[in-house]
Amino acid sequence: MPQQEPQVRAHNMDEVALGYTAEMAKAEASRCLNCPAKPCVQGCPVKIDIPAFLAAAAKGDFKDALGVIRTSSLLPAVCGRVCPQERQCQKFCTVGKMLKDVSKAVAIGRVERFCADNVEPEKTACAAPTGKKVAVIGSGPASVTCAADCARAGHAVTMFEAFHKTGGVLVYGIPEFRLPKRIVEKEIDGLKAMGVKVVTDFVVGKTRKLSDLKKEFDAIFVGTGAGLPKFMGIEGENLIGVFSANEYLTRANLMKAYIEDKAATPFWHGKKVAVLGGGNVAMDAARMALRLGADEVHLIYRRSEKEMPARIEEVHHAKEEGVVFHTLENAKRILGDEQDRVRAIECLKYELGEPDASGRRSPVAIAGSEFEFPVDTVVVAVGSGANPLIAATTPEIEVDRKGHVIIDEKTRMTTMPGVFAGGDIVLGAATVILAMGEGRAAAAGINEWLKNS
Amino acid sequence: MTKILKKTRLSENVWRMTLEAPLIARERLAGQFIILRTSEEWSERIPLTIADADPAAGTIDIIFQTVGASTKELSLKNEGDCIADLVGPLGKPTHITDYSNAGRKGWVVVVGGGIGVAPAHPIAQAFKAAGNRVSVIMGARTKELIIMEDEMRRAADDVTIVTDDDSYGRKGLVTEPLKEFCEMSPAPDEVVVVGPPVMMKFAALATKPYGVKTIASLNSIMIDGTGMCGGCRVTVGGETKFVCVDGPEFDAHAVDFDNFIKRLGTFRKEEADHKCRSGLFG
Ligand SMILES: Cc1cc2nc3c(=O)[nH]c(=O)nc-3n(C[C@H](O)[C@H](O)[C@H](O)COP(=O)(O)OP(=O)(O)OC[C@H]3O[C@@H](n4cnc5c(N)ncnc54)[C@H](O)[C@@H]3O)c2cc1C
Ligand SMILES: Cc1cc2nc3c(=O)[nH]c(=O)nc-3n(C[C@H](O)[C@H](O)[C@H](O)COP(=O)(O)OP(=O)(O)OC[C@H]3O[C@@H](n4cnc5c(N)ncnc54)[C@H](O)[C@@H]3O)c2cc1C
Ligand code: SF4
Ligand code: SF4
Numbered sequence: 054m055p056q057q058e059p060q061v062r063a064h065n066m067d068e069v070a071l072g073y074t075a076e077m078a079k080a081e082a083s084r085c086l087n088c089p090a091k092p093c094v095q096g097c098p099v100k101i102d103i104p105a106f107l108a109a110a111a112k113g114d115f116k117d118a119l120g121v122i123r124t125s126s127l128l129p130a131v132c133g134r135v136c137p138q139e140r141q142c143q144k145f146c147t148v149g150k151m152l153k154d155v156s157k158a159v160a161i162g163r164v165e166r167f168c169a170d171n172v173e174p175e176k177t178a179c180a181a182p183t184g185k186k187v188a189v190i191g192s193g194p195a196s197v198t199c200a201a202d203c204a205r206a207g208h209a210v211t212m213f214e215a216f217h218k219t220g221g222v223l224v225y226g227i228p229e230f231r232l233p234k235r236i237v238e239k240e241i242d243g244l245k246a247m248g249v250k251v252v253t254d255f256v257v258g259k260t261r262k263l264s265d266l267k268k269e270f271d272a273i274f275v276g277t278g279a280g281l282p283k284f285m286g287i288e289g290e291n292l293i294g295v296f297s298a299n300e301y302l303t304r305a306n307l308m309k310a311y312i313e314d315k316a317a318t319p320f321w322h323g324k325k326v327a328v329l330g331g332g333n334v335a336m337d338a339a340r341m342a343l344r345l346g347a348d349e350v351h352l353i354y355r356r357s358e359k360e361m362p363a364r365i366e367e368v369h370h371a372k373e374e375g376v377v378f379h380t381l382e383n384a385k386r387i388l389g390d391e392q393d394r395v396r397a398i399e400c401l402k403y404e405l406g407e408p409d410a411s412g413r414r415s416p417v418a419i420a421g422s423e424f425e426f427p428v429d430t431v432v433v434a435v436g437s438g439a440n441p442l443i444a445a446t447t448p449e450i451e452v453d454r455k456g457h458v459i460i461d462e463k464t465r466m467t468t469m470p471g472v473f474a475g476g477d478i479v480l481g482a483a484t485v486i487l488a489m490g491e492g493r494a495a496a497a498g499i500n501e502w503l504k505n506s
Numbered sequence: 507m508t509k510i511l512k513k514t515r516l517s518e519n520v521w522r523m524t525l526e527a528p529l530i531a532r533e534r535l536a537g538q539f540i541i542l543r544t545s546e547e548w549s550e551r552i553p554l555t556i557a558d559a560d561p562a563a564g565t566i567d568i569i570f571q572t573v574g575a576s577t578k579e580l581s582l583k584n585e586g587d588c589i590a591d592l593v594g595p596l597g598k599p600t601h602i603t604d605y606s607n608a609g610r611k612g613w614v615v616v617v618g619g620g621i622g623v624a625p626a627h628p629i630a631q632a633f634k635a636a637g638n639r640v641s642v643i644m645g646a647r648t649k650e651l652i653i654m655e656d657e658m659r660r661a662a663d664d665v666t667i668v669t670d671d672d673s674y675g676r677k678g679l680v681t682e683p684l685k686e687f688c689e690m691s692p693a694p695d696e697v698v699v700v701g702p703p704v705m706m707k708f709a710a711l712a713t714k715p716y717g718v719k720t721i722a723s724l725n726s727i728m729i730d731g732t733g734m735c736g737g738c739r740v741t742v743g744g745e746t747k748f749v750c751v752d753g754p755e756f757d758a759h760a761v762d763f764d765n766f767i768k769r770l771g772t773f774r775k776e777e778a779d780h781k782c783r784s785g786l787f788g
């Protein structure tokens with residue numbers, strides 16, 4: 054797929070991957086063998102009929118292709134860009150298997166993206182009003198999907214978002230250069246066109262308690278995400294120049310701090326940046342650091358590259374753009390100057406030990422291997438926990454040890470009758486497509502519940 | 507969009523605004539704050555304490571000092587204008603205790619420094635309403651910067667005013683009358699301090715030898731105010747806490763004020779640049 058040159062794009066916020074032309078999309082779709090067993094479909098969490106949409110795309114019927122996609126996925130422009138395809142649909146693709154290289158599988162996500170970008174979707178029809186009211190809390194992919202499916206069933210839906218802008222992680226976390234904000238805005242506009250009422254600047258649990266909303270709404274969906282940043286608990290983490298990835302990315306994405314002559318929100322002008330972690334969030338922070346003017350960006354990850362949870366494409370992009378990878382290393386402490394500003398980071402070298410419960414070989418620190426190097430910024434991207442706000446103010450909703458909301462697998466209801474949940478608040482930090490699938494399953498649960506109540 | 511219903515100037519750089527915010531007015535308790543953005547697109551999210559609220563009228567009051575580009579931009583809005591965003595009430599409410607016991611009234615000292623008098627006011631009111639005797643100490647650099655004196659006199663049993671330059675009340679710092687109170691017998695049951703970080707640090711040092719419970723309301727740098735970014739974190743008793751959700755009030759004797767004060771200066775250079783570029787400061 055055509056993309057901006059690494060040395061150019063590392064200094065702008067424009068999207069890196071430029072997308073296929075129609076000819077390229079057709080050609081790529083034609084690589085599909087239309088396997089009768091459809092192995093790729095089992096890899097897609099929302100079970101898009103992949104060979105069917107590829108067949109349409111191969112003929113140039115992109116409209117039909119999008120129609121097929123949209124019966125299963127509401128956010129193809131987003132998922133086509135951010136799904137970890139090499140671990141989902143494309144992992145099972147026969148073509149990739151034949152060529153013994155998953156990167157040579159049919160580029161399902163890219164064709165999906167092309168269809169979504171280039172075809173205006175049909176206006177979604179909604180059933181006759183049922184007179185039932187549904188509140189959707191949060192506006193990330195889980196909530197957007199749930200809201201759309203509930204609206205489609207004819208319920209009056211109101212979406213409540215704590216931030217001044219809708220989209221959840223898609224707007225505050227994932228950067229513009231990977232997922233342009235206009236794409237997310239378009240999806241929200243689509244919801245509004247379906248009659249969904251969107252209320253921003255509303256923190257459920259603070260502005261109003263969930264139990265109060267319950268008096269006004271027949272059903273509630275909680276899609277509040279995994280927005281609680283984790284820190285490592287190492288010495289020096291509260292020095293000036295140490296940021297959670299959430300703060301670092303939110304300043305740049307949501308608050309547009311990089312447009313310095315206009316935005317009032319400042320960002321930290323780091324020149325030598327260390328990013329701790331190996332997931333998508335770490336890649337985004339590292340690549341953002343380059344775009345915010347860093348001369349050197351070091352990504353520190355305690356396992357090997359093979360274990361990195363980030364999308365392969367993002368790892369490649371980060372490397373091409375000049376991010377220096379330190380695998381099998383981990384931060385031990387952060388050192389400051391007399392002003393409490395970051396001046397260096399001390400790391401330990403690691404080796405891989407026995408596989409742990411997750412099947413990944415667990416990293417083991419090598420005693421005495423400490424070394425330090427100078428940095429002026431540290432971004433901590435080692436994961437995030439469940440947003441605790443709702444649970445803390447709604448004792449009726451039970452959560453597990455880690456704070457994830459417990460739901461009934463089948464009905465998708467929480468322990469509070471009429472209150473449903475899905476997405477990262479249930480799964481822990483996961484993926485967009487999984488969150489979407491959860492939103493859809495919860496909407497089905499809600500529609501069923503409202504039918505019987 | 508939130509409408510500004512009333513705007514008054516309390517001193518050279520301090521303004522009071524009444525905002526239309528029925529939901530917040532109804533839910534808020536003493537010690538809580540809001541986050542606002544003045545205009546769409548480019549404005550910053552800034553936290554301000556809810557200085558007063560009228561649930562019946564559906565309004566809240568904010569009192570703010572123009573210290574940088576965002577507070578300046580807000581101060582240029584007029585009655586009838588709207589601000590883009592307002593969210594709240596955020597943070598934990600002040601923990602209000604009635605210390606009265608066996609016929610003796612509880613005694614709470616509320617210390618407000620500079621603009622900190624505004625957030626201190628609802629706290630004084632709440633402790634009083636709970637049944638305590640409330641003494642207020644208000645400090646400012648000079649007489650012109652004293653705000654809300656009448657309201658504080660109505661809220662508290664007694665008010666002590668100090669100015670650095672002896673232009674009004676007693677000369678000196680808030681820590682002096684505070685120490686005198688702590689030396690009395692019985693000593694205050696609780697002290698609450700709100701004001702410039704350096705003042706809070708020294709107030710905490712002043713009460714510590716007497717073992718008087720002291721609470722400080724911290725004004726760290728914030729973005730979301732919901733526990734999502736960690737930018738507001740402080741070290742309290744060796745543990746990292748988020749001011750927006752765990753606070754804003756903490757045991758002042760456990761707060762690492764030195765780190766807190768340094769962290770407040772994180773963006774000082776960038777903010778100075780904004781101030782110039784915004785063209786709002788002559
Ligand atoms: C930097 C970054 C990069 C990522 N990259 C990828 C990727 O490449 N591919 C991929 O598949 N996944 C990626 N993810 C993960 C993916 O974004 C999430 O799994 C997904 O967004 C979860 O969706 P959600 O709807 O559950 O919650 P979120 O998207 O987290 O949305 C939750 C929303 O709820 C709001 N909210 C929270 N509490 C309240 C409240 N009390 N009242 C009102 N509103 C509230 C929040 O403000 C937020 O807007 C990434 C995540 C991050 C942070
Ligand atoms: C919970 C909370 C409640 C607050 N309540 C009030 C209030 O009732 N009235 C009021 O006037 N202010 C209050 N503040 C402080 C207010 O948020 C800041 O003054 C404001 O964000 C500054 O924005 P600015 O762009 O105008 O100035 P900036 O350009 O951001 O800063 C100018 C100067 O102020 C310092 N500064 C920056 N942020 C803060 C901060 N949060 N606190 C103190 N100094 C800061 C900077 O280091 C700089 O020197 C509160 C802060 C918090 C966290
Ligand atoms: S939604 Fe994601 S997993 Fe499913 S087909 Fe599209 S890119 Fe593949
Ligand atoms: S597995 Fe690959 S080749 Fe087979 S149908 Fe799916 S996309 Fe086409």
Ligand code: FES
Nearest residue numbers: 731733735736750
């Ligand atoms: S302001 Fe973001 S966590 Fe407190």
